[in-house]
Every structure is written in C-alpha cells, then in structure tokens.
Amino acid sequence: MKKDSKSLYYKDYLKLDELLSSQSPRSKELGKEAHDETLFIIVHQVYELWFKLFLHELDFILKLFREKEVDESNIGRGVESLNRILEIQQLSIRQIRLLETMTALNFLEFRDLLFPASGFQSVQFRMIENKLGLDENMRLKYGSSSYKMPLAKPDASEVTKTEKEPSLFKLVEAWLERTPFLEFKNFFFWDQYSEAVNNMLAEDKRHISENPNLSADEKTFHLKEYASTEANFEAILNEDAHHVLVREGHRRLSHKATQAALLIFLYRDHPILHLPFKFLSKLIDLDESLTAWRQQHALLAQRMIGTKIGTGGTTGNVYLSKAAETHKVFTDFANLSTYLIPRSALPDLPENIVKNLGFYYSPESDES
Template structure:
C-alpha cells in the first residue's frame, strides 16, 4: 500500500473493517417485533443469512474462474490453471459446508418452526436471487428447470435490479460454455501426426471385440452365447453414440448430452491421457467440476429432507408446492456437467489406449504459457526452466553468432518451438 493511501483514510479496527454493526444488526426477528418472540427464529435467520454470504463468495470465485477462461486473447494461460483449480476447490469446500449446515438448522423441531412460520408471510427460499444467479452462471439450462407453481422462476422477482441481474447471468457465457470452448481446443484431437479420434475408435473396437465378441463366439452354450452377443451389441451401440457426430448431436438436441462433439472428444482425451504432464491439471479441473455438480445435488437432497421433516407435504411459505417441487429438482436435469459423469462409459483399459507418437508425447510433456514480454507485447514461451533457458540461449546466440546446429541447447529449443499445439 502506498504511503499516501495510509493517510487518506481512517484506520480500521476489527469491528469497522468487517462492518459488524451492519452484519450483526440485521437479524430482525418478526416474532419479537410482533410482541411474541420465538427463540428459534433467530437461528433460522442466521442460518439463511450465512447461506447467502457463502453464495456471494461462490459467485465471486466462479466469476473469477470464468474470467480466466475468457481471456481477451481467447487463450487460456496455462500458468493460471492452478489458480482455477484452487478456486473451484474452494467452491466445493463451501458446498460441503453448506450441505452440513442443514444439521444445525435441524436442531430446530417442526413444532418450533411452526411457532414463527406465520411471520414469514410469502418469504421463501425459492426467492433467493443469488442461488438462481449461481445456477445460471454454472450453466443450468433454462429449459431444464422445473416450473415454480407452473410459472417461470423469474416470476419470483419483480424489482428491476433483480431482473437485470438475472438477465445478465443468463446472457453472459456460463462456466459450462467457457469450459466447453476450452475443451474444443484440446491439442491432439485431430492432427497429421497423431489423430486421437481415429486411433481411439480403432482401439475401442479392438477392446470390444476382445472382451465381448470373441468370448461370445467361443461360448458353447447357446443361451450364454446369446446373452454375450446381446452385451456385445449394447457396447457397440453405446460407443457408436460417441463415435458418430450425427448421433451425438441428436442426443444433444434431446437433452441427453450437453457438450459439443468436439468438446466431448477433448474431455475423453484428457481422461485417457491424464498421466501426461500437460493433462494433469486439465484432468483435475474436470474432476472438480463433477464434484461441484455432485455437491449441488447433495445440497438439494439435504434441503428436500429438511423441508419434508419441517412441513411435510404442506404448501411452502411462498405458495410453492414445497416438498414435491424441491424433490423434482434432484435429477440429471439439474446437472450442468452431466457429460463428465457419463464419460466413464467410453473409457477403455490402459492396455488399449493408443500410444502417443514421439512428437505428441513431447507436446504433452511441455506446458504452453502466455506471458508478457518486457515491451508489453504478448509472447508465447514454455513454462519453467526450458523456456527460460531457450530465451537466454537466443540472446547468447545473437551476441556470439554461433550456429544453432553447434549448440545442443539450441537444438532442444528448436524442438520445443516446433511444437504446433497449444492447450488454449
């Protein structure tokens, strides 16, 4: 902090920095205002305010992750992937905390809740603006939402500021969209040197034949042979749905899949070659995204259980169908990264994974990072010692005039520079 900044404002203490007067003074118990204070209303308010504060933090982190994916150069600086992982991991930890937080609320009995429920009027958790924005920014599709009392969820909000915030969360690229675009640029999906998709299909067919067709053909028992042939055909049909672009697109149109065909190829390649250095962090990103989806589902499930325990099948405080409505949200319709969950259906054993060419092996052993040059221009370099050494070597050669062929390091640098793929 600059010296002038220290003297341009009043110094903070703990109370003023956290604005605790505002935070701790915002628990207005309606039962108390009505002259009939109910002890557990205070817990009810505190718990829901805590939820909203954590929603705000998750939105803050997800916005930052979306921003890192949406770099102006349309490239993902690979030096930022650890930052992405850390912030997504934080979101998962917050969701775990929020899921466990229901246990505290459940220390209040249904009879205790009934004592102050009338003071809630039409207030309902369905009216949580931040939670709706969170769903949108993660990438929940509008058409996948269950209607609220047969009405669009936006009907719960009427003020211009809330409507504008909702519209912005819908129109901006969601986390799903930026991840999809990132996966579509996975190096090695299609190349003259290593065509992953072609090699993968060959290997998958070989595995299906070895594990399903050949045992079926060798079976002497007619019933067993028929059962095995049926299983073989199921595997063929399953893999055909990912092999053929047209069939994949039909499933996308039907809502059974979400990623584009090319993004699905990228996710599959990362999953199969996760042990390659360049795919370590991308695979971790995909794993954390499924964790977020799973925890969102768990949060909904715990919420449903709590609501059923508190009010049973009664109509909710906001006039919603309460338990029945909430239960309907616990489905694959509400999973944003459903394709990542189902990716395991298309994995093949390690022995069948197509071996990488030497060129592709080198490409997946070096990270590409976008950095700022001294003059402020964007330059591509390779992360770590190799990139630094290559840069220094270029300077030395410019001064000495040595030919690259006479320099072992120069030859290595040329090999790095010749790598045409960049995971961006």
C-alpha cells in the same frame, strides 16, 4: 489494543455494527418472539455470505476462461478456486444439521409469518446456477411460469443478466473445442480411439462366442446384452448420432468438446493433461456437491413441513426432490466414464506431443 483515530479497528473493518444488528425476527416485531427464528435468520444470512464467496470465486474462474488462451497457470488457479468452492459446499451441506436442531413444531411458531418469502427468491443462488450453466430450458417450471416470476423486478433483471453471459459450461466447452492435439501431424486422436474401441469390442465379443464354459443359450444372452455396450459406443463414435442426441436434449456437450474431454480423461497420466483432468473432475465434484445440498435441503423441508406446499408456492418437498434429480450442469463429464477403455487398449500418444506440448500449445510454434 486501544482504538485511536488512525488505526484500523476490528469492529469497523468487519462492519460488525451493521452485521450484528441485521437480525429482525418477525415474531419479535409482532410482539411474540419465537425463540428459533433467530437461528433461522442467521443460518440463512450465513448461507447468503457463502453464496457471495462462491460467486466471487466463480467470477474469477469465468474470467480465466474468457481469455483466448487458457494456459496451465490459468487452469491451476481455476483448480484452486474450485477447491475453495467445494469446501464452501461442504460447509453448506453440514450447516443444514444446525437448522435441524429446530423442531417442526418450533418452526410452526413463526412459519406463517414468512409467506410468501422463500429461499426460492435467493438472487445469489439463481446467479450461481446460471453462471454455472443451468439454462432456463433445463429448469422445472414454477407452476406454468418462469423461476424468476416470484422475484422483485430489479432482482429479476439482475438474474436475467447472468442468463445472457457465457456460462462456465459454455466457456469450458469452447476451451475444450480449441484443444490443439486432437489432430496433430500424423496423430488423429478420434481415428485412433475409434479403432481401439472397435478392436476392444470385437475382442470382447470373441471372448463370449468362443468361451467353452458358456452354453449356446448363455452365449446368445451375453451377446444380446453386449449389444447395449456397442450401442453406447456407437452414440459417441458416430458424430451424427451425437448431434441428434444434443438436438433432442439427451446430451449437452458438443462432439468436439467431448472428444477433447475424453482425450484428457484417457491420457490423464501425462503431466501436461493432469491439471486439465483435475479441473474437469472438480466440475463433476461441484455438480455432485450441489446435488447433495439439494437432496439434504429437500429432506430438511420434508422434516419441517411434511407434504405441505412451500412458502414460495411450489409443491415443496416434491419440487425440491425433483430439482435435485434434474438440475445438474456437468452430467456429460460424469458420463464420460462410459467411454473409457483400459490403459492397455489405448494407443500411445506420439512422442512429439508428449515432449513438446503445453495445453495451450499452438502447432505453428512446433520446431521438432
């Protein structure tokens, strides 16, 4: 279609003139263009666009969870946005392959021109981490300084702002703590769950001690092994023990939120808990995908620069691999599987909960 003064024109709408003239290889400016620098720039720019969309969706989810009452439709929309974020993450991981079509030798043609710039200075990446809930005390140190040290002042203050906002982790924790049906009329989830666990543990131990196919030594061995399962459950059944683990940094999620998350995981088959379960599962997916990206990126760095330090001044591949191992936000949700018990050992939810409750239900409105 021909452009006239009134109609919208493709190139103007997408601001293609600005977008397509935003690639300025340093090597070209210095008079000896390295062919692969254009690939390097475009791949980074596309990443920043995906980060922008990631933040757009993440801000939407944060807004939903800042509401006092988070109802099913909020959770449904949150799941949709998380799905989109997960797809962005899959693209981000695959995109590394494109950059790997550049050889280490070709990278050397322009790498020295990049110092001290590095992806370490990506403001949007830091904002994503902070908005998800990667607190400063969970991060590896940049030498002996903060991760914000290499940022220009205005960028550092923008990142600091995101440290101060309630993160997705904190908002989801608060939402879980408000779950109404942990204690409902004659149903006390935690008492019922604890009883079910204790019965299950006693039954398992009995199976070992009374198993005629095991020798005395084998029984002692298996019972000793079983003690670690008991210790695992003790760490969650005993609220004070859980508080100590949180204080010492071994756990993050409060005991109340852990109870609620466990209830959702255990009773996920009930339609009212299905969406909350999906939402929490997608948070685990998100963390996993971010870890997968970090691992792939560490491998990319190793392949491109071996054991050299990074242009941003970290230990390079060593730093990146360690960050992949430790920079995780929703670990406590993934670890909930430790505390799942078989459906057959689970107490039934009372009929009035199953029938009447929505996830945002307030007990005052119950008339049954």
